[in-house]
Structure formats: structure tokens, C-alpha cells
Amino acid sequence: MSTHKVRTPRWRLMALAAALFASLWFAATARADDDRAARRVAMLPKYQQECSGCHVAFPPGLLPSASWRRLMGDLARHFGTDASLDAAAAQEIDRWLQTAAGGDRRSRRDPSAPPEDRITRSAWFQREHREIATTTWQRPAVKGPSNCAACHVRAEQGDFNEHAVRIPR
Amino acid sequence: MPLKENLDVNDRSATARILATFLLPATLVSALPAQAVTPTDLLAGYRGAAGIAPAAERGRELFTTTHGREWSCASCHGPSPTQQGRHAGTGKLIAPLAPASNGERFIDAARAEKWFRRNCSDVLSRECTAAEKADVLAWLMTLKP
Numbered sequence: 001m002s003t004h005k006v007r008t009p010r011w012r013l014m015a016l017a018a019a020l021f022a023s024l025w026f027a028a029t030a031r032a033d034d035d036r037a038a039r040r041v042a043m044l045p046k047y048q049q050e051c052s053g054c055h056v057a058f059p060p061g062l063l064p065s066a067s068w069r070r071l072m073g074d075l076a077r078h079f080g081t082d083a084s085l086d087a088a089a090a091q092e093i094d095r096w097l098q099t100a101a102g103g104d105r106r107s108r109r110d111p112s113a114p115p116e117d118r119i120t121r122s123a124w125f126q127r128e129h130r131e132i133a134t135t136t137w138q139r140p141a142v143k144g145p146s147n148c149a150a151c152h153v154r155a156e157q158g159d160f161n162e163h164a165v166r167i168p169r
Numbered sequence: 170m171p172l173k174e175n176l177d178v179n180d181r182s183a184t185a186r187i188l189a190t191f192l193l194p195a196t197l198v199s200a201l202p203a204q205a206v207t208p209t210d211l212l213a214g215y216r217g218a219a220g221i222a223p224a225a226e227r228g229r230e231l232f233t234t235t236h237g238r239e240w241s242c243a244s245c246h247g248p249s250p251t252q253q254g255r256h257a258g259t260g261k262l263i264a265p266l267a268p269a270s271n272g273e274r275f276i277d278a279a280r281a282e283k284w285f286r287r288n289c290s291d292v293l294s295r296e297c298t299a300a301e302k303a304d305v306l307a308w309l310m311t312l313k314p
Contacts, residue, residue, distance in 0.1 A: 053284075055259040081258060082290035086283075143260030150260060 043158070044096040046089055054081065056148045056155045058119055060097050061104035067117035068097040079118075120145040132167075141168040208268040208275035212306045218299035228308030231301055236293045242305070245288075251314045267312040275306060 048057045060068065072094040076084040085093070102111055106124040114122040129145065136142065141150055148155040154164045216223055232242040232250075240257055247254040250266035265271040275281050289297035297305075 054256050055261050076290075079258065082287040084287060084290075141260070143255075144258075146258075147260035149262075 044093065047093050047096060050085060050089060050093060052156075054083070055146055058148070059104060059158055059160075060100035061102060061107055062119045062122070063101060063117065064107055064111050064113050065098050065101035067113045068101050069094070070113075070117055072097065118146075136167060139168060206276060206278055208306065208310055211275050211278060211281055212303060212310065214278070215299045215303035215306060219303050221300055223300070223303035223307035225304070225308040225311045228301075228304035228306070232305055232308065238292060238294060240292055242288065242292055244292075249312070250309060251312050265314075267309050267314070269310075269312060270314040275309075 043057055047060070051057045063071075071078065072090060075090065076082050102108065106122070110123060114120075114125075119125060125145070137144055143150070148160070151165050151167045152160050153166050154161070212223065232246075233248055235241045243250075243254075244257040245254050245263055246266045247263075251270040252265055254263035254266070255261070256263055264273070266274055268274045285297055285302055289295065289301075
């Protein structure tokens with residue numbers, strides 16, 4: 001009888017530990033899955049083709065629809081460069097962006113438009129990159145926060161998982 | 170009988186109208202997306218529109234100098250565009266521009282026009298003339314990897 005009394009708490013402890021471990025593991029994989037979510041949203045070929053000439057084709061879910069609408073409405077003055085498109089291409093991309101906008105968990109949590117409609121000025125972006133020193137951003141191979149692919153080596157494939165980060169020297 | 174003849178004539182012109190309205194534009198549109206050309210074809214087109222012979226040296230100068238603004242063409246494409254460039258704003262790597270180094274360059278007229286329009290706007294605050302495009306392309310075509 002006394003052995004039972006000793007055993008039961010141990011079983012409970014082990015079950016509790018297992019449950020705790022499982023929940024942590026699920027939370028971790030759910031987060032990793034979320035990071036891969038961008039990859040699951042199939043990119044419109046036209047968007048990929050037209051927008052990745054100067055920068056990574058940013059996952060559309062990272063900006064709210066109002067931001068995309070403003071950006072698409074003034075492509076001739078796009079962050080200091082002329083990124084104008086013919087009307088048909090602009091309309092096709094705009095329509096697709098409106099369906100995919102704001103879909104990322106970060107945007108869903110805070111659907112407000114970031115300052116200047118820059119992904120890199122979103123609160124979540126700054127929080128997730130807070131450990132990156134200014135001098136790191138300024139390295140010639142990085143140049144600034146909009147150059148995702150400098151460190152996120154699989155950014156072109158829409159994979160921003162932190163395990164696929166290699167910061168260049 | 171004259172009536173019948175008239176009808177025939179009308180039928181023929183109607184057929185011609187239908188052809189002109191639907192089939193001809195369809196043929197043109199279906200020919201548009203590919204627009205497969207060679208850099209030599211494009212250069213000939215710009216040269217024809219310019220009415221003067223292109224000069225590679227003028228093209229090099231236009232490409233490598235600034236024109237009253239912050240950037241030159243070389244700011245992003247690099248001073249020797251047989252090599253990779255790097256976007257001056259975003260840092261993204263840009264594939265070589267010289268046709269001899271990159272078979273994807275200057276083989277699509279609409280694409281070449283789009284980039285000339287945008288980039289001349291960034292560098293010169295205006296569109297480039299056909300003569301300027303011919304000069305730049307002529308210079309790029311002299312470059313060997």
C-alpha cells in the first residue's frame with residue numbers, strides 16, 4: 001500500500017512533465033509553422049516577376065490592405081524610386097494583394113498600417129529584430145532592413161524561419 | 170439579281186469587317202507577350218528611332234556618371250555591368266546587365282522599355298531618348314565577361 005502512495009505522485013509528475021513538454025513543443029512548432037506560412041501563400045507570378053527586381057517579393061500578409069492600396073497607387077514614387085507598371089499589371093497585382101493582405105499572424109494581431117507603409121517599421125518587425133545592432137544593418141552586404149535576403153537565406157522562397165538566418169560579416 | 174449581288178458584296182465586306190475587328194487584333198495580341206528579340210534587334214530599333222548612329226563611348230559616359238541626382242546607372246548595376254550589381258537602396262543583388270554575361274538581358278522589348286523608363290526617371294529625372302538608349306545598349310554590347 002505504501003508503495004502506491006509513493007508511485008502515484010511520481011506518475012502524476014511524469015504526466016505533468018510530459019504534458020508541459022508536449023505543449024511547449026506544440027507551441028514551438030506552431031510558431032515555426034507560422035513562420036513558414038508566407039511560403040504556403042502561393043505568390044502571384046506577376047507579383048514575383050515585377051516586384052522582385054529591386055527587393056525580395058515581400059510576403060503580402062505582412063502589410064494591411066490599406067498599406068498595399070497606397071503603395072500600388074503611387075508606384076512612380078516608390079520609396080524614392082520609379083517602380084511604375086503598366087495599368088494592366090498594376091491592376092492584377094493590386095487585386096491579388098487585396099486578397100492576401102494582412103494574412104500573417106503578426107498583421108492579424110496588429111492590423112494598423114506601419115509608418116510610411118514600411119514593413120520594416122512595423123512594431124513586430126522592430127521587436128523581432130531588436131538584437132540586431134545598427135552596425136550590422138550598415139554592413140555593405142546588408143545595407144538595411146529591407147534587404148531580407150542578406151540574412152534570411154531562404155527569403156526568396158518565402159521562408160523567414162530564424163533557423164535559416166545567416167548574418168554576413 | 171442585282172439585289173443578290175449587292176447582298177454578296179455586303180456579306181464579303183461584313184466578313185472582312187469581322188476579320189478586321191476580331192482576328193487581326195487577336196493575332197497582334199497573341200504576338201505581344203513573347204516579343205522575343207535579340208539585343209541586336211533592339212539596338213537596330215533604337216537606332217532607327219534616333220536617326221543617328223549609336224556611340225558606345227557616349228553610352229558608357231551616360232551609364233557611369235550622375236545627372237544632377239544621387240544615382241547613376243552604375244550605382245545599382247555596378248561600373249562594369251558584366252558583373253553582378255547591388256541595388257543602391259535595398260542592397261538586393263542584381264544580375265549582370267551586359268548581354269554577353271546574361272542571356273536574359275535585352276531579349277524582350279517591353280521589359281527593356283519598362284526598365285529604361287523607370288531607371289532613366291531615377292537617374293535623369295526624365296525618360297531617355299532613343300539615341301541615349303541606343304548609346305547605352307551599344308556600349309553594353311561591347312562588354313565581354
